[in-house]
């Protein structure tokens with residue numbers, strides 16, 4: 001982990017309300033892995049005061065360029081949405097753990113919605129390079145919220161679901177999961193990143209089928225490095241709580257108290 005000043009190389013609108021930000025990554029810092037995140041200081045004034053966490057949607061080792069998908073939600077993400085090539089951004093990372101490798105013989109089934117699409121697409125690319133064939137299920141309320149150019153990097157096995165039926169299967173990601181072949185679902189390991197309610201239903205779906213499920217938890221963070229306990233979530237362990245920024249963000253779904 002390192003604190004450094006990155007340069008914005010590109011900032012491209014990829015869907016309604018979503019940009020993909022490309023920044024230089026310090027070569028003295030370890031490469032960020034799928035599932036890990038960095039905290040960014042957004043803007044130069046004291047507001048917003050706290051750094052904000054963002055996961056990686058890609059990393060190119062050769063050029064040392066990291067990308068993140070940013071959804072405009074409030075003051076910090078509005079500043080990032082306006083970032084221009086050449087701007088500086090203060091980065092701390094990589095932070096947290098990463099998605100674990102699927103067990104041999106299991107099909108990795110990757111599920112994402114919203115800002116979860118970035119890290120899941122990055123993970124899908126990494127798995128493909130390791131000779132695994134992930135199946136990806138992406139969900140959104142409507143087609144305009146899906147970043148088509150980013151999804152194209154997820155590989156050939158792609159299931160799209162939209163709640164209003166404007167693209168792919170009409171329904172949520174569970175409808176997408178139910179559409180998968182029985183032999184995929186029979187021996188799979190599930191990875192999910194997105195809104196908490198979506199992750200909870202996917203975790204239940206996996207549990208019913210006896211499949212291992214990993215969830216990347218999203219929690220409002222203050223320090224991002226394990227010092228403040230601001231990101232604690234309830235878990236089934238003697239400690240009762242775990243910090244998303246340090247023990248996570250990726251957890252075995254069966255340890256989470258939803």
Ligand SMILES: Cc1cc2nc3c(=O)[nH]c(=O)nc-3n(C[C@H](O)[C@H](O)[C@H](O)COP(=O)(O)OP(=O)(O)OC[C@H]3O[C@@H](n4cnc5c(N)ncnc54)[C@H](O)[C@@H]3O)c2cc1C
Pocket residue numbers: 037048052053054055056068069070071072073074075076077078115118119217218219220221244249
């Ligand atoms: C590990 C991790 C990885 C993340 N990766 C990404 C990413 O790749 N792309 C991306 O766009 N966002 C990501 N986020 C969420 C991002 O950090 C928040 O959207 C951002 O901090 C919002 O800042 P803001 O000032 O724009 O909005 P704020 O004014 O801080 O928040 C706007 C609204 O969003 C809600 N909110 C803010 N942060 C979170 C959060 N972490 N979880 C749930 N609700 C929240 C607030 O309650 C509020 O209603 C990630 C969060 C975590 C913890």
Ligand code: FES
Pocket residue numbers: 220221222223224225226227228229230231232243244245246
């Ligand atoms: S954000 Fe401070 S401990 Fe996680």
